[in-house]
Amino acid sequence: MATRKLIMPTLCPACGARFTAPAEGIIDVGSDPGLKGRFLRGQTNVTRCPQCGAETMMNTPLLYHDPDHELALVLMPVELALHHNDQQRIIGDLTNALINSLPPERRKGYLLSPQTFFTMQSLVDRILQAEGITPEMIERQRARGRLIETFLQARDEETLRALVKEHDAELDYEFFQVLTASAQSAQADGHPELARALMGLRALLAEMSATARSAVAEVNAALGMGETITRDELLARLKSAKDDQEWDALVAAGRPLLDYAFFQNLTAQIDAAPDADTAAQLR
Numbered sequence: 001m002a003t004r005k006l007i008m009p010t011l012c013p014a015c016g017a018r019f020t021a022p023a024e025g026i027i028d029v030g031s032d033p034g035l036k037g038r039f040l041r042g043q044t045n046v047t048r049c050p051q052c053g054a055e056t057m058m059n060t061p062l063l064y065h066d067p068d069h070e071l072a073l074v075l076m077p078v079e080l081a082l083h084h085n086d087q088q089r090i091i092g093d094l095t096n097a098l099i100n101s102l103p104p105e106r107r108k109g110y111l112l113s114p115q116t117f118f119t120m121q122s123l124v125d126r127i128l129q130a131e132g133i134t135p136e137m138i139e140r141q142r143a144r145g146r147l148i149e150t151f152l153q154a155r156d157e158e159t160l161r162a163l164v165k166e167h168d169a170e171l172d173y174e175f176f177q178v179l180t181a182s183a184q185s186a187q188a189d190g191h192p193e194l195a196r197a198l199m200g201l202r203a204l205l206a207e208m209s210a211t212a213r214s215a216v217a218e219v220n221a222a223l224g225m226g227e228t229i230t231r232d233e234l235l236a237r238l239k240s241a242k243d244d245q246e247w248d249a250l251v252a253a254g255r256p257l258l259d260y261a262f263f264q265n266l267t268a269q270i271d272a273a274p275d276a277d278t279a280a281q282l283r
Contacts, residue, residue, distance in 0.1 A: 004097045006060055010047060014054035021047040023060040025094055028101070030067040039064070040124060041185060061087075063094040063114060064123065067106060069130040072098075072114035075123050091116070144170075144178045151201055164208045171205060171212040176219045 004025035011018055023045045029036040038044055045058045059077040074091050076082065082090070095114060099107050117123040125138055147167060154160035164171070183198035205212040 004063075004094055008058055008060045010056065010058050012049035012052060012054055013056055015049060015052040017049055017051035019050055021058060023047075023058050024062065025060070026063050026065065026098055028065045028098065030065060030106075031101075036066070036127075040127065041189065043189065057120075061090050061094070063091075063098055064127065065098055065111075066127070066130065067108075070108065070110045071127070071130055072111050073123055073126060074114045074116045075120060076116055076118055077120075078118040087116075140174075141178065144175050145182075147175070148179055148182065148198070148201070151205070152197060160204065161208055164205060164212070168209050168211050171209055171215055173215045173218050176202065176205075176212070176215045180219055 006023045006025045007020050008023045009018065010021050027035050027039050027044060029039075035044070042057060045060055045062070046055055047058055048055050059079045060075075061077070061080070061082075062075045064071065064073040064075065072095070074094065076087050076090070091114060095111060099111055102111075115126070117126065125135065128138055129135070147170060150167075151160060151163060154163055179198060179202050183195045183202065186192075186198060187195035202216065206216040207213075
C-alpha cells in the first residue's frame, strides 16, 4: 500500500491558530476501496486544532489513485500558492512513491501523466464522472444540498414554512433521498447532533407539506423505514399507548418532533382538559 506522509502548516478557521499536522499524500483506493467513500465524504486529511479543538480539512497536495478507472489525479490546492517548479517536484515525488509501491504489472502509462486539479470540488467532480455521474447530476445533487442548508438556517418556524411553500415542488423523492442519506451518514460518521437536526428537518418538512409527506413515505418504503408522523399524531399515539414499552418506542421514533412546538401543544391540551384525571393522563 502506497503511503506518503506530509507535514503541513494549517490555519484553524475557528480561532486563527497556526499549527502543523500530518497529512496523507497518497489516496490509493486500489489498495483500500474504503478510502474512496471516506475521501468523497470529506473525511480525509481532517485535523483538530490544538487550541480550540475545532476540526478542519487541511489544504494539502495529494495524489488520488483509482486503478479500476485508471485515474491518477493530483490535488494542488490553489491556497498554497506554490511555484510551478515546486508543484512539479511534489507531483513527481508522489507519483514515484505510488509507482514504487505497485507490482510491475500494475505500473501503467496513465500513472506517468497525472491530471492536476486546484480545488477539491473539481477533483471530486472528476472522480464522480468516472463513476458515470454527469456534471448535471452533480449540480442537481449540490442544489439539493444547498436547499437543505437553507432550511436548516431558517430563523423560526414561520420562516421555515415560507421556505417550504416557496420550494414545495422541489421536495421530491430525490430530495428526501439526499436528506435521509445525509442524516444516516452523519450518524455513522459520529455526528449525532447533525443527524438529529437533519431527521428533525425531515419530519418538519413532512408535516408542513403534502408533497414532502408523499415523498418521505416513498423513501421510507424504499428503505424499510417507519412512517413519518406529525406532532399531533405523535401526541395522540403517546396518549393511547398501551404500556411503557410502546410509549418508549414512540418517543424514540418521534424524537425529532419533541420540540418546543410539541410541548406547546401538550400544554394547551392539559390546560383545556375537562377534568383533573384527563390532565393527569396528559402529564
